Amino acid sequence: MALSFRLARRLARCSFIPSLRRVSGQPNDSVHSLQTPVRAVDDFQYMSREEERIVRTTLHEVGVQADMKLSLKVYHFQELSRTSLSDDCLRRDSRYVRLKQDLQEEVSQLSPAQLVAAMVSCGRLRVQEKAIWWDLARAVERHTVKTRSGAPGLQHSQICLVMYSLGRANIKIKDRFYYRTFKLMVRNPEVWTEFDMAWIMYAMRKRRLKPFDEEKKEHQMWAKVTMNVAAYFRQKLHFMSPQGIVFILYEFAKQGLYPGPSIFRAGRRVRKHVASLNNKALVCLAVLLARFDWPERRVLKKLSAEVTKPRRMVQLHPNMLAVILHAYSRLDVRDTALLESITEKLSRSPEKMARRYTATVAHSLGRLGVRGAIWKPLSERISEQIDFYSPLEMALIAHAFGKTAVRERSLLEGPFTEAALATVSGYTPKLIACLLDGLTMAGCLREDLFSSFMEEYIRLGSIGGRQRQHMMARILFAVMLERKHLLENRNAAWQPLLSRIQHAPTDAVLLxxxxxxxxxxxxxxxxxxxxxxxxxxxxxxxxxxxxxxxxxxxxxxxxxxxxxxxxxxxxxxxxxxxxxxxxxxxxxxxxxxxxxxxxxxxxxxxxxxxxxxxxxxxxxxxxxxxxxxxxxxxxxxxxxxxxxSQRVLLPSSSSDVQESETGDVSPQPASPESTKASDADPETKAGTPVFPILVRVNYSPSGHLVATAAQV
Structure with missing residues (x-):
């Protein structure tokens, strides 16, 4: 059955390839078959009629005009890149393949502007052929660092756009290309615009150009470029648009870099113009706040109000809403209006969420403690994709169900447990503790899963930190209390783990x-x-x-x-x-x-x-x-x-109590007069009992707790 399925797929692919077999007696047929292009435009999925018109017209012009000018080829290639179709889809049409081959062969004849347009189009189409990218990169070097006059033929913005296109296509060009272009650009960093800075940071992040070794000249160059971006971002902040500020800060946050105190000025500027940001900038704003661990309440309030607008909720894709929800969960901010709007839309369209975003939504809802109707369609979506989740995503999903006490037995005790048992060897001790803790809180812990994962946890032999010890103690105590038979007849390797239950760390602070x-x-x-x-x-x-x-x-x-x-x-x-x-x-x-x-x-x-x-x-x-x-x-x-032995009722003496402005009350040694014995009370052996001072706690006008001592 598997063989027939593969054969059917091969036949489906070969159906678009023209036959090159020569038939005896018909020599012109083979020539005609070579000249006849394969037209696959009828099989494309278009977003609109206008897009279909553009694709059909462009490919028709490419197929009809054999001696087309190079500038027209670049133009048609650029027109195709502005559609929703990718290179994987378009290359099923032989006319598009021939157009791309012609551009690669004549890359040395492209002007600087045509070269930049070709690279931007390749980036939009997600072209993954390294040969064409290397040819384009060599052409860029010839127009920038290898010119006869020494002056570059491309402007700084064009060079930044080229590097942005390389990063967007996720193509790895050798580091020497970036080193040579950056060496040229750092001569005049003052001409960089806000978009140049964002493109530079994006290209460095996608290519992973991070300075680690001070001895290497390449790493020195990466550090120099990053410092220049931070310096001129601080200097030109008041000239930049709010959208450009968001994108630059987003790139800093993604690389784990702090741009300096200018981030607070940027926050005040962006807060006034949140409504002018596009959908992508809104998502980037939420992510950068989460990555900087900066719960700026006024910015978040404006952001929530903008996202919950009906116009925005229609435009934002469920994947974007999942990212925004995850950012709020990392900040531990519970905005009720935002949560209601996002959960309502996600519950109506769970099939639009990609695999990693379903795990992100479940994890975010668990951290925020959100229950409701969204968990039913989300569980069905997770069940459909259960075979494709990694151990990390499985552990986060299980813990989310446990944190919210959503007991979906059909999922957690069925396909979820089977998928977890099939990949038990891929779990780390931290993920095992997270998975078992979530299933324990949800009340859906199967015996075979508990035994298998505990054996793996003992084999790995990692104790972990305070939080993991607390989780393991909670798991084992729940099993010991509710399913004691699971711990009977275990080998000696279990004993050290079980003995740690008595010494589990507890947070018991007097508040x-x-x-x-x-x-x-x-x-x-x-x-x-x-x-x-x-x-x-x-x-x-x-x-x-x-x-x-x-x-x-x-x-x-x-x-x-x-x-x-x-x-x-x-x-x-x-x-x-x-x-x-x-x-x-x-x-x-x-x-x-x-x-x-x-x-x-x-x-x-x-x-x-x-x-x-x-x-x-x-x-x-x-x-x-x-x-x-x-x-x-x-x-x-x-x-x-x-x-x-922590007393709340303090000794009776007004001089024995120290009151501070913050409401802290500290006891002092009691005076002899306060504890002097008396014969007035026959029920006491040592005389008069100590009359305690009763601590009363009230609220000050500022909202703080104020403790006052009242003599009884």
Whole structure:
């Protein structure tokens, strides 16, 4: 079957080639067949009727006029390059092939302007034949660095355009060509225009001309050219158009180079003219902001407003929208209007996205925590292209499904797992951890995939950094808690990996809202502890429950405590407001360990006017689960138990508390008078108990947390 398919493809290709076989008795037929061109214009896919007219007319003129002038050949070649057809498509027509051969043979007779037009046309057509490019490059050298008078026959802009065409076609010409042309151009860098600078940087990036070795003259030249571009960009910035500024900064960002403080002046100039940028410049603007890690809010606001316009949404291709979405995810900026517009368009046309852009969209949605209707068509598109993804793209897709808690079992447990198992040897330890972590959070981890990838991870023997250790601890803890049989009867090589679960790094920093949460718990007479650890998790507030009760009506697990979690905005989907994967996994595992997860939105809770309002909100959350006794904040408070011996209730002495303007409160050693024993309280053994100072946290007019100490 495979042989017949290949034979059919060969026959289809050969159908456009004229027969050269001589037939006996008909000598004129062979001559006629050689002179008859192959016309494949009927099989081309045109963008419009006008484009079809241009192609048919041009190829007809080329085929009819045998003694056509060289200038007309260049003109017709340029006309064909302005269409949407590429060289791979056009060369099926023998008239186009003959036109290209004539230009290559007569390249020495081309004038400087015709030479530049021919190279630009080859770049537009994506011509991949190195022979014609080398002939054109030699002709450029003859008109620039090898002239008799020493003066170049091409202007600087024409030379830059030639190098841009080489980069656009992705043709590798020897470095000596670039060295000679740059040596000529750096004599007068002050005449470079904004487009010359962008073309130079683009050509250097595509040819990978980066200065690494100070001893080589070529690398010295690359560094000199780059420094000249940066210097004259800073000098001519106020003369440049916003579009030219964007393209130059984009090339700097793609090469990982910082052009200097002039980038801030450029940002202020571009911000005023975002509406005048074309579609390509808008995409480049988003990419350069992401690559510079520069979340300039005012520029992003103008950019989002421009992209969400109906006119722009119609013009922008889904691949362009995928790049913009990826830039916002790298900046960690959640623009709700932009996300709604992009996801709506991508969900309507997922078939227009190329393979790498589907992985980019999934990864970006995972980083931004976006759920919604887009995941269904995106999953179907990924399933169609599943055999063509690299291990990196597979790991990013799996982690995106896990971060957003999208449980597409038909994809993740079916073709996705099969494709991952087929390429297990191509995964690095980092990619293995990313893949397993995503499938764990999504709840679609198959046993055979877990065993195969863990064996590969152990064989590679890489521990990784803090983030990967945290991911592996989460994976193994989830398996140990929910699928313990997967870890039974394992060999000794698994033991060091399993022992690291107990020593997994945890981020447990005492934050200002922990102090406020402790104050509210004290006001409700709760025997609670803040920052209590349970497994790999540290909860903000733990409230024990005396009677073991079901977590939910009809639930199988019994709870022995309440885990109060102040949830950040990053734990919710910005469009639907649903919880994301890590928080859902935390809730599921805490309930399996006997703690019921109760969440409060941290931003809304801290935005309440005072501590009394926050106590009321906490009381409304806990009133159905534990008995409460509300008391005023001026009442005597019982010291709250705090994990890790970090107290929130400070010693009672107004001189023992230092308040700063930023709201930091630091305890000082208690005075002897404050701890002097007394016989007034018969219930205490050492005399009068210490009357604590209750820390109250309020908001200043500027929006900062301000801690005040109130004597009880």
């Amino acid at each position: 200002p809202h922990h102090r406020e949460l402790a104050s509210c718990a004290t006001a409700l007479s709760l025997d609670a502890r803040i920052r209590r650890r349970k497994g790999p998790y540290i909860v903000d507030l733990h409230v024990p429950v005396d009677a073991h009760i079901p977590a939910n009506p009809g639930a199988k697990h019994m709870i022995s405590g309440l885990a109060i979690h102040l949830m950040a905005e990053a734990e919710f989907c910005p469009l639907t407001g649903e919880l994301l994967g890590p928080t859902r996994l935390r809730r599921r595992q805490l309930e399996r360990m006997g703690w019921q997860h109760l969440g409060l939105r941290r931003k809304e809770w801290l935005a309440l006017p005072d501590t009394d309002a926050r106590v009321t909100a906490l009381e409304a959350l806990l009133v159905k689960h534990v008995p409460l006794r509300r008391r005023s904040l001026t009442e005597q408070a019982v010291p709250l138990q705090i994990a890790d």
